[in-house]
Amino acid sequence: xxxxxxxxxxxxxxxxxxxxxxxxFALAPGEFVGVVGPNGVxxxxxxxxxxxxxxxGAGTIELGGSDLRRLxxxxxxxxxxxxxxxxxxxxxxxxxxxxxxxxxPHIGFWRWExxxxxxxxxxxxxxVGLADMAGRQVATLSGGERRRLAIATLLTQAPRVxxxxxxxxxxxxxxxxxxxxxxxRLARVTGAGVLMSLHDLSLAARYADRLVLLDGHGGAETGTxxxxxxxxxxxxxxxxxxxxxxxxxxxxxxxxx
Amino acid sequence: MRRRILLxxxxxxxxxxxLAGSLFVGSVGLTPASVLATFGGHGTPVARALVLxxxxxxxxxxxxxxxxxxxxxxxxxxxxxxxLADPYVLGVSGGAAAGALLALLAGLGTAxxxxxxxxxxxxxxxxxxxxxxxxxxxxxxxxxxxxxxxAAGWGAVVSLxxxxxxxxxxxxxxxxxxxxxxxxxxxxxxxxxLAAALALALPFARxxxxxxxxxxxxxxxxxxxxxxxxxxxxxxxxxTAVAVVEAGTIGFVGLxxxxxxxxxxxxxxxxVLPGAxxxxxxxxxxxxxxxxxxxxPRALPxxxxxxxxxxxxxxxxxxxxxxxx
Numbered sequence: 001x002x003x004x005x006x007x008x009x010x011x012x013x014x015x016x017x018x019x020x021x022x023x024x025f026a027l028a029p030g031e032f033v034g035v036v037g038p039n040g041v042x043x044x045x046x047x048x049x050x051x052x053x054x055x056x057g058a059g060t061i062e063l064g065g066s067d068l069r070r071l072x073x074x075x076x077x078x079x080x081x082x083x084x085x086x087x088x089x090x091x092x093x094x095x096x097x098x099x100x101x102x103x104x105p106h107i108g109f110w111r112w113e114x115x116x117x118x119x120x121x122x123x124x125x126x127x128v129g130l131a132d133m134a135g136r137q138v139a140t141l142s143g144g145e146r147r148r149l150a151i152a153t154l155l156t157q158a159p160r161v162x163x164x165x166x167x168x169x170x171x172x173x174x175x176x177x178x179x180x181x182x183x184x185r186l187a188r189v190t191g192a193g194v195l196m197s198l199h200d201l202s203l204a205a206r207y208a209d210r211l212v213l214l215d216g217h218g219g220a221e222t223g224t225x226x227x228x229x230x231x232x233x234x235x236x237x238x239x240x241x242x243x244x245x246x247x248x249x250x251x252x253x254x255x256x257x
Numbered sequence: 258m259r260r261r262i263l264l265x266x267x268x269x270x271x272x273x274x275x276l277a278g279s280l281f282v283g284s285v286g287l288t289p290a291s292v293l294a295t296f297g298g299h300g301t302p303v304a305r306a307l308v309l310x311x312x313x314x315x316x317x318x319x320x321x322x323x324x325x326x327x328x329x330x331x332x333x334x335x336x337x338x339x340x341l342a343d344p345y346v347l348g349v350s351g352g353a354a355a356g357a358l359l360a361l362l363a364g365l366g367t368a369x370x371x372x373x374x375x376x377x378x379x380x381x382x383x384x385x386x387x388x389x390x391x392x393x394x395x396x397x398x399x400x401x402x403x404x405x406x407x408a409a410g411w412g413a414v415v416s417l418x419x420x421x422x423x424x425x426x427x428x429x430x431x432x433x434x435x436x437x438x439x440x441x442x443x444x445x446x447x448x449x450x451l452a453a454a455l456a457l458a459l460p461f462a463r464x465x466x467x468x469x470x471x472x473x474x475x476x477x478x479x480x481x482x483x484x485x486x487x488x489x490x491x492x493x494x495x496x497t498a499v500a501v502v503e504a505g506t507i508g509f510v511g512l513x514x515x516x517x518x519x520x521x522x523x524x525x526x527x528x529v530l531p532g533a534x535x536x537x538x539x540x541x542x543x544x545x546x547x548x549x550x551x552x553x554p555r556a557l558p559x560x561x562x563x564x565x566x567x568x569x570x571x572x573x574x575x576x577x578x579x580x581x582x
Contacts, residue, residue: 053476077479088471090338091524104467105479109460112527157478 002065004029004193005050005080005161011058012045020046021218023059027161027193032184034208035197036228038238041216043197044085047163050195051082063161077105081159085166087150089138096134098149099125102156117156124155127182129175143170151179162186164196168203176200180207201242201254205229213237229254264522268535272320275542279316280308282546283553317444319545319559320538322504323514324451327537329496330511331518331529332458333382335465336489337389339400340519341574343512344378344497347404350508351411352381353494353501354434358418361430367443367502374498381407382494436507436560438545443503450499454492455534461485462526469524507560509567510537516574540566 003026012020019042027033035043048054050061052068061068064079081102089098099121100113107113125131128148133141141149147170154162162183168176183194184207198204204211205225213221213228215237221228229252234242238256245253281292287304294300295308326344333342333349344350356377360370389403415434422430432439458465464485468475476482500507518532544562551557 048473051477053473072479073476073481074479077477082477084471084473084477087474088338090340091334091469092519093524097523097525098470101467101470101478104463107463112463 003027003062005061005063005195007050007056007059007061009059010049010056010061012042012049012054013057014042014045017216018057018218019216020214020220021058023220025212025220025222027195029160029191029193030187031209032187032194032207033196033210033212034204035195035212035214036199036201036204037214037216041214041237043214044165046214047082047165047195047197048084051080051163052076053082074105077157077159079159080161080163081154081157083150083154083162083164083167085169087146089146093138094134095125095130095136095138095141095149096121098138099130099152099156102153102158105157120158121152121156124152125149127155128152128179144172144175147171148175148179160192162192162194162196164194166197166199168198168200176203183207201229201234202251205254206251225251261522261525261528264518264528265531265535268518268532268539272535272539272542275539275546276316276320279319279542279546280312282550283307283312314444315438315545316542317448318503319438319542321444321447321451322438322500322507323510323541323544324534324538325447325454325496325500325503326507326510326541327514327533327535328451328454328458328530329493329500330537331515331526331533332489332493332496333511334515335469335526336486336493337386337400338469338471340516341401341512341571343509344493344500345506345508345510346401346408346512346571347381347385348407348409348411349378349381349385349494349497350501350506351408351415352377352379353498354506355411355414355418356498357502358415358422358430358434361426362418362422371498371502374502375495377411378494378498378501379490381411382490386490432558433505435558436505436563437548437556437558438504439549439556447499447503450496451534451538454496455531458492458530459527461488462530465526465530466524469526505558505560507541507563509563509571510541512574513563513567513570514540516570 006026008024010020010023011018035046037043045054049056063071063076100117103113103117103120107117122131122134125134128151130145130148130152151167167179180203186192187194208225210223211225211228231242231244241257243255243257245255247253281289285307287307291300291304292308295305330343333344334340353374356373357370360373384407385403389400419427419430464480467478467480468482468485472482514537515529515533518529518536522528522532541559545559548557548559548562
């Protein structure tokens with residue numbers, strides 16, 4: 001099957017720093033890929049570049065077989081959703097109104113949000129456990145609840161490709177696992193693609209089909225968790241000793257010493 | 258949805274009531290019956306001259322100016338993602354005033370003054386935008402500081418122009434600077450600009466809802482952020498320029514009005530834009546009514562009245578934003 005999102009020879013730079021070089025990658029339908037690496041290695045920049053929000057330093061990106069540069073922002077937004085690391089809501093709005101923003105690329109210029117759009121937003125809120133708060137003001141939510149609302153907005157957008165920049169930030173342990181399961185199921189059941197940056201290597205090893213480990217010097221190691229999360233390599237990349245704790249019958253745990 | 262329509266209907270009713278009220282009240286006491294008679298083409302010549310020749314054009318001019326400022330404020334607040342953004346606070350009105358004064362001093366007409374006012378307003382908007390754009394989002398302190406400095410700079414330019422202006426026109430120019438509707442009661446052009454701007458902006462209201470939640474997010478949701486942003490600059494600057502040429506620098510309407518509308522009906526711009534235009538018009542009509550009656554037969558500049566309402570509210574908003582952080 002052809003890839004949902006693919007890049008060839010991709011370069012990502014921030015100022016003088018070449019964060020990613022010669023990166024070849026393809027996100028297949030139904031696949032859940034995790035992006036890991038220390039702070040500042042370019043996880044966010046890579047995701048934003050793949051979303052077409054930052055110009056690539058080199059290389060090409062294809063979304064659904066078309067060159068990303070030839071697609072309008074609206075065309076991209078119908079197929080690809082991006083969850084930024086921070087979201088802001090400077091003006092008063094309810095939780096439901098905020099989730100409904102996700103329908104924007106799907107609604108015609110002259111049309112209003114329909115009852116069907118509202119139903120999609122409510123369904124998304126239910127999936128992140130915010131259905132009871134649909135009428136609440138966003139300003140009254142906690143940090144973790146806001147993060148879940150941003151995820152609900154992405155689910156309301158219902159794209160084929162989900163790019164998420166640290167969606168688990170500020171979430172409690174229960175919701176971390178719940179949302180990872182949600183996205184894994186979303187990929188398996190609907191054939192959507194998920195590419196997510198995250199910090200917890202143990203969770204990454206457990207939920208992702210494949211991992212991309214960035215080292216911040218241009219290198220990117222792609223493969224299964226067992227192959228990528230090699231303690232010696234992790235030690236070099238993170239600059240500290242990282243131990244793999246094998247648990248019988250389960251995916252391994254990772255701990256920095 | 259129903260609540261929004263109700264709110265807009267209430268605002269329209271308030272606007273109609275304010276406009277009607279402003280016809281009945283004035284420094285010269287006319288009985289309600291004699292005011293009503295003028296509409297049928299009857300009434301005394303004095304009453305007709307007062308109501309149809311003075312009060313009606315002035316009220317419509319006040320309404321149009323208030324609507325322009327309210328809409329300009331609402332648009333700037335999306336652009337800068339900051340509820341404290343307002344054409345007066347950010348020095349945009351100051352730029353327009355300096356531009357207009359320059360044209361008037363040079364002996365050019367009102368049309369040229371509108372052009373130079375627009376140039377001044379646009380220059381201010383661009384300065385504020387370029388200088389205050391912090392990393393990621395708009396830091397409120399940086400934005401306000403840039404605005405204050407810009408406004409102070411224009412204030413100096415205006416003072417210079419006033420010193421250079423002949424004594425005969427100085428008093429009227431000073432009053433115009435403070436915000437006064439007594440000198441020009443041309444209501445057709447401002448009202449037409451207001452209607453056109455609203456009609457142009459409304460189809461983009463849903464895009465503005467997305468844009469209000471951040472550039473990056475808006476782009477990710479398919480909003481053409483750059484062209485829309487440029488459109489917003491130009492529109493906000495033009496609306497401010499027309500309002501300033503009409504009535505000088507009237508402060509705080511663009512700040513108070515969108516805030517009140519949001520408080521009453523939420524932040525959906527399909528409500529906020531027409532709501533801000535209606536409420537801005539109503540506010541300035543009432544403020545002008547107060548300005549010409551409280552110390553009658555003398556009249557206050559209307560800018561004094563809006564400042565009396567706007568300054569405490571602005572300080573309150575600033576205080577509250579500190580508590581939230």
